[in-house]
Amino acid sequence: MPAGLDNLRHLVVLMMENRSFDHMLGSLKAVDPRIDGITNQLSNPDSTGTLVAPQPLAEFQGQLDPEPDTHFPAVDLQIFGGNTHPNRLANMQGFVKSYFNQNGDVRHSQKIMYYFKQHNLPVLTTLALQFAVFNRWFASIPGPTVCNHAFAHYGTSFGNVGMNPLRVNELVKSVYERLTHAGPRHTAKLYFYDKTSSALGTTRLLRNQPELFGTFQQFLGDCDTGCLPNYSFVSPNYNDHDSGSGWEVANDQHPDHNVQAGEIFIASVYNAIKNSPLWPNTALLIVYDEHGGIYDHVVPPACTPDQFTASAEDTGTGMPFAFDRLGVRVPVILVSPWIPKGTVVDRVFDHASIPATVTRFFLGNYSPRSPRETSADVFIEPIIAPVDPNRNLLSLDAMRTDCPDFDV
Amino acid sequence: MTLIHVPRPPQSALNPDRPINALLKAQIELFHKYEKRLPIQHHTRIYVSTIKTEGEAAEYIRAVTEAIHTVHAEAEAPRAKPPAPKRRRVIEFAAVADEEAERKSASKAKKEKSTAKAASSRKT
Numbered sequence: 001m002p003a004g005l006d007n008l009r010h011l012v013v014l015m016m017e018n019r020s021f022d023h024m025l026g027s028l029k030a031v032d033p034r035i036d037g038i039t040n041q042l043s044n045p046d047s048t049g050t051l052v053a054p055q056p057l058a059e060f061q062g063q064l065d066p067e068p069d070t071h072f073p074a075v076d077l078q079i080f081g082g083n084t085h086p087n088r089l090a091n092m093q094g095f096v097k098s099y100f101n102q103n104g105d106v107r108h109s110q111k112i113m114y115y116f117k118q119h120n121l122p123v124l125t126t127l128a129l130q131f132a133v134f135n136r137w138f139a140s141i142p143g144p145t146v147c148n149h150a151f152a153h154y155g156t157s158f159g160n161v162g163m164n165p166l167r168v169n170e171l172v173k174s175v176y177e178r179l180t181h182a183g184p185r186h187t188a189k190l191y192f193y194d195k196t197s198s199a200l201g202t203t204r205l206l207r208n209q210p211e212l213f214g215t216f217q218q219f220l221g222d223c224d225t226g227c228l229p230n231y232s233f234v235s236p237n238y239n240d241h242d243s244g245s246g247w248e249v250a251n252d253q254h255p256d257h258n259v260q261a262g263e264i265f266i267a268s269v270y271n272a273i274k275n276s277p278l279w280p281n282t283a284l285l286i287v288y289d290e291h292g293g294i295y296d297h298v299v300p301p302a303c304t305p306d307q308f309t310a311s312a313e314d315t316g317t318g319m320p321f322a323f324d325r326l327g328v329r330v331p332v333i334l335v336s337p338w339i340p341k342g343t344v345v346d347r348v349f350d351h352a353s354i355p356a357t358v359t360r361f362f363l364g365n366y367s368p369r370s371p372r373e374t375s376a377d378v379f380i381e382p383i384i385a386p387v388d389p390n391r392n393l394l395s396l397d398a399m400r401t402d403c404p405d406f407d408v
Numbered sequence: 409m410t411l412i413h414v415p416r417p418p419q420s421a422l423n424p425d426r427p428i429n430a431l432l433k434a435q436i437e438l439f440h441k442y443e444k445r446l447p448i449q450h451h452t453r454i455y456v457s458t459i460k461t462e463g464e465a466a467e468y469i470r471a472v473t474e475a476i477h478t479v480h481a482e483a484e485a486p487r488a489k490p491p492a493p494k495r496r497r498v499i500e501f502a503a504v505a506d507e508e509a510e511r512k513s514a515s516k517a518k519k520e521k522s523t524a525k526a527a528s529s530r531k532t
Contacts, residue, residue, distance in 0.1 A: 061421060067429050122412050129486045145431050163434040165441060195473045196466035198435075206473070210480045239432055240424040241466030249422045250462070254431055258411065258421035260414075267414050404410045 004338025005383055006395025009281040011361070012232045013174070013354055014269050015152060016262060017145065018070065018292025021137075021329040025128055027056060029036040034344040035128070036135040038115055039363050042297045044093055047100040048324050054295060056237040058114040064255035068112060068293025072161045073316040074098050075142040075274050075328065078293065079300065084318070092326075113295045114207050116259070123263040124331065126404055127270065131335040132343035134379075139290040139327025140351040140372070148289045148327065151351035152233070153202055155373025157323075160310030162316055167263065171368050175355040176205065179231055186362050187229035188212065191219040193237035194248070209343055219269075223276040231358050236265050255292055267406035269271035270335060273404055280399055283380060284335040291328035300326040301348060304375035323372060326350050334379060337403055338394035345379075345393065350361060352376035424463030432465045439472045450475040 022038055029037030034322075043051040068074075081093035098110035118125045140151035147157035150166055153174045158167050175225035179186035190196045190205070190212045198206055199211075205212055214222070222228045236252040266286060273282050306323035315321045332349070352370070357378040359366045364382065381392045389395060428436070440456045452471040459465050 048483065060417065070430075111488070123414055126412055146434055163430065165438050194470075196470040198469055198473045204442075207445070207476060212479050238435070238464045239428075240422050240426060241463055241470075247422055247424070249417060254429060256426075256429075258417040260417040261421060264414055344449075368499075384494040402410075404412050406412050406414050408414050 001383060002387055002395060003397055005381060007281050008283060010228045010230060011358060012234060012273060012282060012284045014234045014286050016288045017252040018290055019288050020291035020294040021298040021331050022296045023058060023115045023294045024121060024124055024331045026115045028128060037135060044096045044113060046096045048106060052096050052110045052113050054113045054115055056117045057117055058116045060259040061256055063111050067255045068099050069102055070144040070290055070293045072143045076317050079142055090299040092297055092299060097173055109387060121263060123267045123323060123406055127333045127335055130341055130404055131339045132345055134332040134345045134349060136346055137332035137349040138329050142327040145289055148351060152354045155352045155355040156370035159310055161310045161321060166204060172370055174205060175358050178366060179290055180357055182363050186222045188231040189214050189229045190233045191216055194243055196241045197237045199241060215218055220272050223272040226277040228278055229333055230362055234269055264408050267408045271406055279337060286333045288330040291330055296329045298329045300328060304371050306370055306372045321398055334393060336394050337399040338396045340396055343393060347376050347377055350401060353379055425461045427460060428462055428465050436465055436468060439469055443472045446475055446479055451480055
């Protein structure tokens with residue numbers, strides 16, 4: 001059995017908000033051509049028909065106000081460029097048009113094509129180059145936050161394509177319930193930042209099972225004492241607020257929150273794990289819930305339909321949706337001292353891969369699960385011999401000692 | 409091992425008066441649904457339609473989150489109590505005490521009744 005998998009006891013998922021792959025990591029194409037980022041061949045027409053190329057002019061805050069639209073009809077426009085024909089093809093040509101629809105300002109709408117220079121995001125770009133970066137990880141739905149978060153927790157959104165509360169089907173359990181009710185019993189926890197920033201999309205679990213929840217301070221303590229659960233989901237701070245012991249800046253990177261604050265948060269999570277006794281036994285997945293309406297050039301692929309269909313009224317596009325196409329591509333990085341430096345993964349994933357991986361790794365075969373989750377690829381191989389060396393990302397025979405540190 | 413410097417955001421990044429975004433708006437709506445299911449004494453008395461800023465949203469979310477935890481903790485508390493002492497023994501003592509009191513009371517009443525009867529017969 002590969003040593004990395006043999007040692008793995010803990011999986012931590014950190015889910016950030018609303019930024020696309022090209023926006024955050026597109027600059028890395030110039031550093032490593034295997035990373036599918038920005039090239040000089042890319043553009044989008046603005047509302048006057050002028051082609052707008054991506055430019056490395058993204059700023060940390062103040063540039064994406066109003067926040068770009070990520071509701072289903074807006075993302076449909078972004079992906080299909082405004083084509084509503086039944087046999088249409090996705091072309092990723094509607095991002096500038098979509099942002100123009102929000103403010104009617106041609107120049108401002110072009111900012112949706114901006115991306116960050118590598119040195120502006122020292123944490124995210126370093127981790128991407130040092131560990132495994134995913135070229136083809138897509139949001140689960142071409143829609144907003146709540147339905148995409150649902151896929152990370154349940155492997156389905158129960159037919160939801162928007163921001164409405166989930167109508168949870170009791171047959172499909174959350175990944176936390178699966179683990180904590182399994183025999184032999186496993187442990188799982190959702191760490192939200194603090195009580196003013198509870199984990200979005202999981203409030204039903206909060207309502208019914210508050211014991212599953214902890215705060216970020218508890219996460220840091222659990223790392224420190226080597227008491228992390230088998231599975232942890234970490235949420236950032238979604239709002240600026242007074243915590244009682246001082247002011248806290250939102251660090252979820254949701255437009256128009258400060259991106260540097262999010263960099264510090266990501267580094268804090270990484271440092272907490274790296275400096276803990278659990279570093280040899282833990283893998284950290286950093287993932288964004290959806291693209292935030294910001295430009296990405298990769299066409300989302302078709303996928304296995306879920307058992308639900310959203311009506312034409314629910315989608316707002318005049319067309320039903322069978323959950324048979326993924327959303328826009330997002331930045332995703334897998335961190336572990338057992339991953340070779342500079343790993344680039346080309347297989348297709350979406351957020352249903354999170355419960356799929358956690359369930360397969362810790363519980364083996366489990367049902368019932370949604371069709372989307374059952375067909376989703378896993379990013380950590382289950383410990384069932386023989387492990388395919390071409391799929392196993394934790395492939396080193398010995399732990400790395402050259403992993404970076406961040407001064408936060 | 410490389411140490412990488414991470415710049416901090418400027419002071420101006422903080423703005424609790426920033427209007428709430430779509431994500432926070434949805435979160436408030438979700439929490440409002442769940443607040444309505446709480447026992448009435450745990451309601452926040454915050455009118456959610458007036459929440460416009462991030463600072464206000466944070467305050468409301470904190471209040472409902474704490475209320476949810478409190479309600480569950482209150483429900484859990486009786487279940488977590490140590491086992492009560494054997495009730496049977498207590499009942500036995502109580503029963504014996506009651507019986508004795510009843511016996512005394514009955515005997516006193518009987519005695520008073522017979523005294524009254526005797527007095528009455530003496531009168532006649």
